[in-house]
Amino acid sequence: MYLYNSATHKKEEFRTHTPGRVEMYTCGPTVYHFAHIGNLRSYIMEDVLEKFLRYEGYDVNRVMNITDVGHLASDADTGEDKMLKGAKRENKSVMDIARFYTDAFFDDCAKLNIKTPDVVQPATGLIGEFIRVVSALIDRGYAYLAGGNVYFDTSRLDRYYVFNDHDEEDLAVGVREGVEEDENKRNKNDFVLWFTKSKFEDQALKWDSPWGVGYPGWHIECSCISMKFNGEYLDLHCGGVDNAFPHHTNEIAQSEAYLGHPWCAQWFHVHHLNTNSGKMSKSKGEFLTVSLLEEKGYDPLAYRFFCLQSHYRKGLVFSWENLDNAAGAYNKLIKRIAALTRLDGAVDEEAAAQLKERFLTQVGNDLNTAQGITCLYDVLKAPVNDVTKRAVLASFDQVLSLSLLEKAAALREKEAAQAKTAGADGFTIQGGGDPEIDALVLQRAEAKKAKNFAEADRIREELKGRGIEVTDVPGGAVWKRI
Ligand code: AMP
Ligand code: ZN
Numbered sequence: 001m002y003l004y005n006s007a008t009h010k011k012e013e014f015r016t017h018t019p020g021r022v023e024m025y026t027c028g029p030t031v032y033h034f035a036h037i038g039n040l041r042s043y044i045m046e047d048v049l050e051k052f053l054r055y056e057g058y059d060v061n062r063v064m065n066i067t068d069v070g071h072l073a074s075d076a077d078t079g080e081d082k083m084l085k086g087a088k089r090e091n092k093s094v095m096d097i098a099r100f101y102t103d104a105f106f107d108d109c110a111k112l113n114i115k116t117p118d119v120v121q122p123a124t125g126l127i128g129e130f131i132r133v134v135s136a137l138i139d140r141g142y143a144y145l146a147g148g149n150v151y152f153d154t155s156r157l158d159r160y161y162v163f164n165d166h167d168e169e170d171l172a173v174g175v176r177e178g179v180e181e182d183e184n185k186r187n188k189n190d191f192v193l194w195f196t197k198s199k200f201e202d203q204a205l206k207w208d209s210p211w212g213v214g215y216p217g218w219h220i221e222c223s224c225i226s227m228k229f230n231g232e233y234l235d236l237h238c239g240g241v242d243n244a245f246p247h248h249t250n251e252i253a254q255s256e257a258y259l260g261h262p263w264c265a266q267w268f269h270v271h272h273l274n275t276n277s278g279k280m281s282k283s284k285g286e287f288l289t290v291s292l293l294e295e296k297g298y299d300p301l302a303y304r305f306f307c308l309q310s311h312y313r314k315g316l317v318f319s320w321e322n323l324d325n326a327a328g329a330y331n332k333l334i335k336r337i338a339a340l341t342r343l344d345g346a347v348d349e350e351a352a353a354q355l356k357e358r359f360l361t362q363v364g365n366d367l368n369t370a371q372g373i374t375c376l377y378d379v380l381k382a383p384v385n386d387v388t389k390r391a392v393l394a395s396f397d398q399v400l401s402l403s404l405l406e407k408a409a410a411l412r413e414k415e416a417a418q419a420k421t422a423g424a425d426g427f428t429i430q431g432g433g434d435p436e437i438d439a440l441v442l443q444r445a446e447a448k449k450a451k452n453f454a455e456a457d458r459i460r461e462e463l464k465g466r467g468i469e470v471t472d473v474p475g476g477a478v479w480k481r482i
Contacts, residue, residue: 001056001364004313006163006244006267011366014053014266016235022053022060023230025264026117027222027239027247030067031101032086035108036287037303037318038273038280042240044304045270045312047114049238049367051399056360062117063229066105068098068124069205070195071218081215084204094204098122108290111300113401119229123221127207130216130224133258134193134209142257146184148197150211152253154189162252163244163267191250192217219250226264227255234264241269270312276319288318301402302327308369308400330402333376337393337408338415340386341436348388355379355392363399372400428476437463441470441477 001014016022026046029035035043053060071082086097106116123130134150137143142156154160181188196214206213226234239248248267255263272279280287290300306326310316355378362371379392390405397404415435427445429438444459463470463479470479 001052002366003266003268004366005265006269007265012266014236016058017233017265020057020059022058022235023233024050024053024060024062024236025222025226025230025234025238026062026064027243028064028066028120029101029105030071030082031098031105032071032082033101034287034289034291035105036280036289037293038287039240040108040112040114040290040303041273041307041316042238042270043109043114044112044307045367045369046238046268047401048308048369048372048399049236049268050115050117051401052363052367055399056364061119061230063119063121063226064117065221065225066098066102066120066122067218067221068094068102068122070123070216070221087204095124098124108300111290111294112304113301113403115401121225121229123216123225124205126221126224126228127216129228130220131194131207131209133224133227133254134216134220136258137193137254140257142254143193144186145211146186148195148212149184149192149214150194151185151190152193152250152257153186154191154253155187156257157253160189160249160253161245162249163269189246191219191246193220193254219247220254222247223251223255223258226251227259232259232261232263236266236268237264238268238270241271244269268312271315273307273316273318276317280318293323298323298327299330301407302330305330305373305402308373308402310370312367312369334404334407334411336380337390337404338411339436340390340408342387342390342434344385344387346387347391348384351382351384352388352392352395355382356395359396359399369400372396376400376404429479430476431468431479437466437468437479441479444470445477 002011003014004011026043029039050060050062067082069081069083072080083094083097086101087094090097092100102122109116134143137152138145138150141153143150143152145151194209194211194214194216196209196212206215226237237248237251244267252263274280275288290303293300293303303323303326306323307316309326309329355375358378359372359375362368362375365371375396376393379389379396382389382392394405412435413433416433416438427442429441431437431441440459440463444456444463447453447455447459460470467481468479469482470477
């Protein structure tokens with residue numbers, strides 16, 4: 001596939017260090033609150049990327065951290081710890097907060113058909129490893145101790161700004177904005193690897209270390225968790241675009257300083273979901289969740305469909321009207337799939353292969369999920385039998401994960417149940433639960449009731465032509481395939 005690489009600012013052919021195997025890392029959630037649907041946009045697009053690579057035949061090892069310690073309210077190592085903030089807000093312990101919101105995150109992911117990564121590692125479970133890597137960075141001269149904290153020395157690097165062609169001054173603005181300079185830092189972009197001193201309220205969770213009792217900085221967890229579970233060479237690193245600087249920049253600095261060689265070849269950044277009033281943000285406290293969408297009657301998969309309609313490298317504006325449009329289109333699509341018959345022969349393998357080829361090319365062009373959705377409509381319009389259409393749709397859904405056939409089956413069942421009671425005088429139809437056949441059986445019964453026997457016979461013949469035999473029973477009819 002071709003994928004835009006934020007590190008080189010180009011669309012490139014996707015390659016892996018080991019042929020056929022993808023080592024993939026995703027920055028996981030900070031579990032001090034529910035994930036908002038903006039966060040989940042990132043996880044949906046990363047999920048499609050993982051599934052597309054698997055669809056292409058790669059063996060993927062996907063690793064994700066859970067940030068349950070050390071993420072300060074500002075990315076520039078200032079402000080109070082986000083976990084502590086959540087614990088205070090709810091009058092619970094930090095670990096209770098972490099457990100509750102980690103579960104809530106995976107519940108939301110399940111509703112959105114987001115697969116759980118192969119490895120999920122909470123930061124608090126790997127503190128010994130962080131200490132080991134920080135010690136090595138000090139030994140190698142990449143880190144220094146000042147004022148009780150350990151800092152990474154960015155002046156030791158040839159190239160610190162990887163994701164941006166802007167000059168350093170531009171990027172550094174975010175670091176300085178409204179922030180008191182940390183006097184301990186030798187260079188303005190140096191960042192904390194280990195805290196023992198903070199001018200903010202003390203961390204609840206602390207561990208012993210060679211530099212005193214304290215807790216890790218935010219960035220070190222992703223480097224260490226990835227190096228442990230993905231190995232020394234990472235193929236693909238993902239996150240929301242806000243993670244690019246300083247978080248990913250600092251991850252690269254630490255990992256390459258530690259490893260002594262290039263670390264991750266490809267960087268995938270999902271742009272933000274915004275509302276008309278601006279960026280959706282957890283720390284602002286007011287945000288949209290999957291539960292809220294459900295309360296308002298939306299199927300979470302309609303939100304997934306909404307996300308897939310846009311390209312991941314463009315900002316996406318959320319409004320209820322936009323979601324309504326997506327939900328309408330999704331429901332219509334399901335209806336069309338439900339109307340496909342399951343009775344018309346074998347899969348046309350050649351036609352299916354051609355349709356799949358097109359899907360691979362379209363979606364393989366920088367994860368163009370909107371084109372992936374267009375491919376679904378192309379299948380519905382294709383001059384092939386319905387069995388082939390269903391097989392190809394099921395195949396594409398391995399990547400898009402819109403539960404297309406499951407939802408269509410549920411709709412057929414619902415319609416079949418309605419059809420059973422739809423006949424006047426409680427006329428019931430028993431058969432294979434196929435709404436198309438049920439409808440014909442019902443039409444025949446109504447024709448008979450209206451003494452239109454010619455029409456009733458015509459329908460019986462039509463059903464026979466489709467391999468269906470109808471038997472009248474008291475209060476209804478039974479049909480079966482012959
Ligand atoms: P957090 O839980 O704050 O660490 O964020 C989890 C993920 O969501 C990270 O990859 C962020 O970059 C991403 N993210 C944060 N805000 C948004 C947004 N409004 N739209 C899309 N992704 C976001
Ligand atoms: Zn990370």
